[in-house]
Amino acid sequence: MPSKVKIGLIQAKHEVHGDEPVHVHKEKAIEKHIRLVHEAVEKGAQIICLQEIFYGPYFCTEQSTKWYESAEEVPDGPTIRLFQQIAKETGTVLILPVYEKATVGIYYNTAAVIDADGSYLGKYRKHHIPHVAAGGQGCGFWEKYYFKPGNLGYKVFDTAYAKVGVYICYDRHFPEGARLLGLNGAEIIFNPSATVAGLSEYLWKLEQPAHAVANGYYVAAINRVGVEAPWNMGEFYGQSYLVDPRGRFVAIASRDRDEVLVAEMDKSLIQEVRDQWQFFRDRRPETYEDMARQLP
Numbered sequence: 001m002p003s004k005v006k007i008g009l010i011q012a013k014h015e016v017h018g019d020e021p022v023h024v025h026k027e028k029a030i031e032k033h034i035r036l037v038h039e040a041v042e043k044g045a046q047i048i049c050l051q052e053i054f055y056g057p058y059f060c061t062e063q064s065t066k067w068y069e070s071a072e073e074v075p076d077g078p079t080i081r082l083f084q085q086i087a088k089e090t091g092t093v094l095i096l097p098v099y100e101k102a103t104v105g106i107y108y109n110t111a112a113v114i115d116a117d118g119s120y121l122g123k124y125r126k127h128h129i130p131h132v133a134a135g136g137q138g139c140g141f142w143e144k145y146y147f148k149p150g151n152l153g154y155k156v157f158d159t160a161y162a163k164v165g166v167y168i169c170y171d172r173h174f175p176e177g178a179r180l181l182g183l184n185g186a187e188i189i190f191n192p193s194a195t196v197a198g199l200s201e202y203l204w205k206l207e208q209p210a211h212a213v214a215n216g217y218y219v220a221a222i223n224r225v226g227v228e229a230p231w232n233m234g235e236f237y238g239q240s241y242l243v244d245p246r247g248r249f250v251a252i253a254s255r256d257r258d259e260v261l262v263a264e265m266d267k268s269l270i271q272e273v274r275d276q277w278q279f280f281r282d283r284r285p286e287t288y289e290d291m292a293r294q295l296p
Contacts, residue, residue, distance in 0.1 A: 178214070
């Protein structure tokens with residue numbers, strides 16, 4: 001397995017009006033992202049991650065049963081099958097964030113991990129589910145209406161190019177899962193997101209570099225761009241980036257444009273940083289029992 005790996009991050013604006021039927025959203029977004037995936041491949045990307053629930057708007061801005069129609073089985077839904085073929089044809093690992101239908105009436109915010117030979121390695125289900133107002137006019141991150149909390153743990157996927165962990169959007173505010181992904185062997189964490197200015201932007205470049213430093217791994221953060229109608233909750237501020245185990249930004253995308261960001265991770269740096277800092281050696285888990293205690 002090579003030490004240096006090219007990472008591709010895709011940020012994009014969703015341009016279909018929210019009043020359009022669900023199938024229109026999915027068709028247009030999938031078509032667009034197939035094109036962007038191929039652009040990333042042409043730039044040399046070996047592992048590519050798309051943004052949170054990439055095939056539509058950030059529909060959690062409102063609470064409507066309409067959007068349940070966009071959910072698919074994972075891995076047996078048509079979108080996963082389509083991108084498995086693309087992964088196989090291009091020899092790339094794909095992190096594919098979708099809306100998962102587990103059974104009738106049970107849905108998750110999920111990312112499928114597809115290896116470079118097109119095989120399905122497994123999925124991560126978002127653990128931490130927000131339900132907070134944002135942007136006025138009744139808009140917000142109303143995710144508890146759409147998603148059950150994840151129940152598959154903090155898996156690490158041994159792909160053709162690196163050991164990959166996934167943490168989705170709001171998860172990034174919780175260091176506990178970020179630590180567990182490191183303890184489970186992750187070399188890089190992908191965090192596909194949909195987050196707007198005025199709420200979390202000041203944290204965007206603080207929290208995840210801190211996770212990278214505390215755990216001695218790379219973090220790839222992905223955020224969509226633009227303003228989505230008719231809700232106009234706020235501007236999705238892009239600025240997708242790759243940060244290294246020393247907390248240094250390897251590359252950062254624009255704030256307001258569709259962009260395919262390709263940057264290089266060097267796995268030898270993980271060894272170097274962990275040997276120097278030894279945070280995992282010096283942990284004191286026997287003193288942390290109260291962290292798992294339920295609040296009254």
